[in-house]
Amino acid sequence: xxxxxxxxxxxxxxxxTFRTILQSVVSPVVSTSLYFVVFGGAIGSRIAEIxxxxxxxxxxxxxxMLSLLTQSIMNASFGIYFPKFIGTIYEILSxxxxxLEIVIGYVGAAATKSIMLGxxxxxxxxxxxxxxxxxxxxMLGFLALTAVTFSLFGxxxxxxxxxxxxxxxxxxxxxxxxAFLGGSFxxxxxxxxxxxxxxxxxxxxYLVSGFRWSFFGKSDVAIEISLAITLLFLVACLGIxxxxxKTGYRLKN
Amino acid sequence: xxxxxxxSDVSKTYASGFTALKNISLDIHKGEIFALLGPNGAGKTTLxxxxxxxxxxxTGHISADGHDIIDDYRKAxxxxxxxxxxxxxxxxxxxxxxxxxxxxxxGRGQNxxxxxxxxxxxxxxxxxxxxxxxxxxxxxxxxxIAKALSHEPxxxxxxxxxxxxxxxxxxxxxxxxxxxxxxxxxxILTTHYIEEAEExxxxxxxxxxxxxxxxxxxxALMRKLGKKEITLELAQPISAIPDSLAHHKLELSxxxxxxxxxxxxxxxxxxxxxxLQDLAQTGIRFRDLNTKQSSLEDIFVDLVRERS
Ligand SMILES: Nc1ncnc2c1ncn2[C@@H]1O[C@H](COP(=O)(O)OP(=O)(O)OP(=O)(O)O)[C@@H](O)[C@H]1O
Ligand SMILES: [Mg+2]
Numbered sequence: 001x002x003x004x005x006x007x008x009x010x011x012x013x014x015x016x017t018f019r020t021i022l023q024s025v026v027s028p029v030v031s032t033s034l035y036f037v038v039f040g041g042a043i044g045s046r047i048a049e050i051x052x053x054x055x056x057x058x059x060x061x062x063x064x065m066l067s068l069l070t071q072s073i074m075n076a077s078f079g080i081y082f083p084k085f086i087g088t089i090y091e092i093l094s095x096x097x098x099x100l101e102i103v104i105g106y107v108g109a110a111a112t113k114s115i116m117l118g119x120x121x122x123x124x125x126x127x128x129x130x131x132x133x134x135x136x137x138x139m140l141g142f143l144a145l146t147a148v149t150f151s152l153f154g155x156x157x158x159x160x161x162x163x164x165x166x167x168x169x170x171x172x173x174x175x176x177x178x179a180f181l182g183g184s185f186x187x188x189x190x191x192x193x194x195x196x197x198x199x200x201x202x203x204x205x206y207l208v209s210g211f212r213w214s215f216f217g218k219s220d221v222a223i224e225i226s227l228a229i230t231l232l233f234l235v236a237c238l239g240i241x242x243x244x245x246k247t248g249y250r251l252k253n
Numbered sequence: 254x255x256x257x258x259x260x261s262d263v264s265k266t267y268a269s270g271f272t273a274l275k276n277i278s279l280d281i282h283k284g285e286i287f288a289l290l291g292p293n294g295a296g297k298t299t300l301x302x303x304x305x306x307x308x309x310x311x312t313g314h315i316s317a318d319g320h321d322i323i324d325d326y327r328k329a330x331x332x333x334x335x336x337x338x339x340x341x342x343x344x345x346x347x348x349x350x351x352x353x354x355x356x357x358x359x360g361r362g363q364n365x366x367x368x369x370x371x372x373x374x375x376x377x378x379x380x381x382x383x384x385x386x387x388x389x390x391x392x393x394x395x396x397x398i399a400k401a402l403s404h405e406p407x408x409x410x411x412x413x414x415x416x417x418x419x420x421x422x423x424x425x426x427x428x429x430x431x432x433x434x435x436x437x438x439x440x441i442l443t444t445h446y447i448e449e450a451e452e453x454x455x456x457x458x459x460x461x462x463x464x465x466x467x468x469x470x471x472x473a474l475m476r477k478l479g480k481k482e483i484t485l486e487l488a489q490p491i492s493a494i495p496d497s498l499a500h501h502k503l504e505l506s507x508x509x510x511x512x513x514x515x516x517x518x519x520x521x522x523x524x525x526x527x528x529l530q531d532l533a534q535t536g537i538r539f540r541d542l543n544t545k546q547s548s549l550e551d552i553f554v555d556l557v558r559e560r561s
Binding site: 002004005007008009011012015016019083086087088090091092093094095096097098248252253 | 267268302305306307308309326327328329330331333335337339341342343344345346350353354355356357358359360361362400
């Protein structure tokens with residue numbers, strides 16, 4: 001293991017994060033507050049409790065997941081796309097490091113950032129609604145697992161993308177809709193049976209459901225299934241990353 | 254001579270179908286400065302990028318310091334430093350941060366004292382906390398050199414080190430390259446400039462259209478290639494070369510406005526002094542004087558003709 005290399009990449013990436021920390025923090029705080037004003041306050045007051053939880057509190061896990069997904073994909077895809085774009089990737093390709101070490105460095109830094117932002121989102125939410133977290137360790141576990149999985153996914157997008165447009169297109173056209181339709185703001189049990197079944201094809205449903213379980217002890221789908229599906233996605237991403245490095249896909253001529 | 258980099262039968266065909274290298278075999282000797290000369294598109298960068306792991310060879314094997322660059326890439330790459338042709342830098346980062354990153358990437362623990370020394374050697378110390386985008390082109394190139402040296406490599410590749418570099422910096426760079434070699438570093442550089450090879454190299458390889466067409470000790474090569482021309486622009490045109498100058502082998506051109514004299518820079522005597530004396534005696538005055546070294550282009554033409 002080239003520990004020095006992992007540490008160097010991680011530190012370098014984190015330094016980039018901290019240099020722009022204000023922008024990074026302001027946006028989740030503002031958007032979370034807006035969601036609470038609109039969904040929690042204006043609309044939520046007209047919605048009955050779900051599973052014995054007020055609507056304002058009910059949407060907290062979904063909101064955090066939403067921010068976690070977007071941030072993980074954005075940070076990780078940008079983190080690797082940028083050196084590719086400006087050409088500094090040559091150094092990573094010529095360094096005595098394995099693909100695994102590259103991934104640990106970049107994905108680790110991206111996941112760290114999105115976990116931080118997830119916790120900030122949680123803190124912001126706590127200002128609006130009283131929160132009680134049933135399984136705090138599971139909550140952190142899910143947070144970390146999702147951050148890592150989607151940072152890996154973002155890493156793949158960053159390598160695949162040939163332009164800034166492509167970098168944006170997957171998060172915008174696929175991830176955001178999936179996140180919104182994934183039960184972030186409602187329980188899929190509230191849907192008509194057909195739509196509930198269709199929703200089960202959406203991986204985000206399992207993330208949100210598992211995460212919500214760690215907060216309230218109740219979930220749309222069994223926690224084991226949530227966990228299994230998330231892990232499955234993680235393994236799939238790892239497989240793709242391994243293939244990318246093996247073939248040099250969009251990295252080496 | 255032990256080979257520190259050994260290239261055998263390397264070919265490269267890019268995805269586009271273009272074959273940039275054709276069965277290259279070449280040994281770089283330990284401790285030498287090797288200049289790879291060739292026109293645009295000859296395949297210099299492709300070859301270097303393959304050795305450094307940035308491009309994959311289609312066929313062939315390469316070892317660096319005895320380690321296969323694929324099977325034993327960690328050990329091989331650990332020894333290698335690369336200053337690429339393109340100025341690609343982390344524009345928003347500071348000089349210090351980017352050089353520190355390089356050292357870590359290449360598997361060395363932190364050593365601020367070493368980085369300080371490199372930056373001072375390259376006159377970058379005052380700029381260590383500046384963002385790279387605020388530096389001039391020449392400074393950026395020095396940052397690239399600092400990055401390449403950060404992990405104390407024993408094999409250094411310089412791909413067109415003098416592109417966009419002023420005369421003074423070029424001198425400094427040559428100085429640095431020499432002192433690296435004195436410390437046992439093997440240096441492989443590419444260039445379009447025969448002067449640079451002449452100034453620096455121990456051996457010269459010429460590559461053209463993906464093929465190595467010559468590898469030779471510099472001294473021997475310079476003797477072959479060292480032709481130079483002086484062109485004198487005359488104040489008054491002359492209709493023919495006066496008899497008193499006939500033995501100088503001059504050529505008259507430009508409607509009698511230009512006299513051209515060819516000589517061998519490596520020769521014992523160039524004959525310039527007597528030529529100028531004779532011109533003065535004949536009463537021929539000139540307005541301007543140009544010298545021109547045989548260009549790489551001429552050399553290639555010569556080389557290719559020689560081979561066929
Ligand atoms: N990624 C690529 N895909 C297809 N062809 C390429 C690629 N990179 C380089 N080539 C081609 O390979 C040939 C050799 O290019 P290379 O960059 O190695 O030349 P060079 O000797 O370094 O030239 P220069 O002196 O201009 O730097 C060129 O014809 C170039 O167009
Ligand atoms: Mg080149």
